[in-house]
Amino acid sequence: MIELSDRLEKFILEIPKVELHLHLEGAIPLNTLFGFIQRQGDNKLIKNLKDLKKRLVYSNFVKFIKVWLWKNSFITEYEDFEELAYRVLQSLSQQNVKYVEAFYSPRDFTFRNKKLSACGITESLIKGKKKAFDNFGIRSELIVDVVRDYGPRMGMNLI
Structure with a gap:
């Protein structure tokens, strides 16, 4: 780098x-998404921003789409x-x-x-x-x- x-x-x-x-x-922004996730309270795997960053990593297009849809599921209102x-x-x-x-x-x-x-x-x-x-x-x-x-x-x- x-x-x-x-x-x-x-x-x-x-x-x-x-x-x-x-x-x-x-x-x-990660903080905003994390707030939406915490508000719903049903995602036990995302306890902090570090967990969220790991969840947003993908290695191919199919995984990207899965992550995209997962992320969108917390934007509900x-x-x-x-x-x-x-x-x-x-x-x-x-x-x-x-x-x-x-x-x-x-x-x-x-x-x-x-x-x-x-x-x-x-x-x-x-x-x-x-x-x-x-x-x-x-x-x-x-x-x-x-x-x-x-x-x-x-x-x-x-x-």
Whole structure:
């Protein structure tokens, strides 16, 4: 691994940045995800952040999908989406990111949780991004990820 001088590292942290391709659900800060897991209280294997980091390791695409679905299973309330957007944008603002275009996949959540709707998820994410703008000055836009696995009809219904 290449070591950066303190001066170069400081420069990289301080330059303004733009994030043009980010999946909100994949950028969730570990502390936020850990809080969601603890709130549900039914996952005895994740006792701390170290356990969580180990659980998020995968070696191939199939394992990645399993980890992705497992992680998503803890994002269950509209308030979670608001906090998710807020915490992701807070984390990015700490890296001096000024603008973000973030994808999100509402169908990944509404498919398993019938009490959630794509509109409700979107409204919650908008609340979180507005709060992040007010608190950190970070601008962001949301892009609905119409996951092709659900087929074209489902995609059109989502839009």
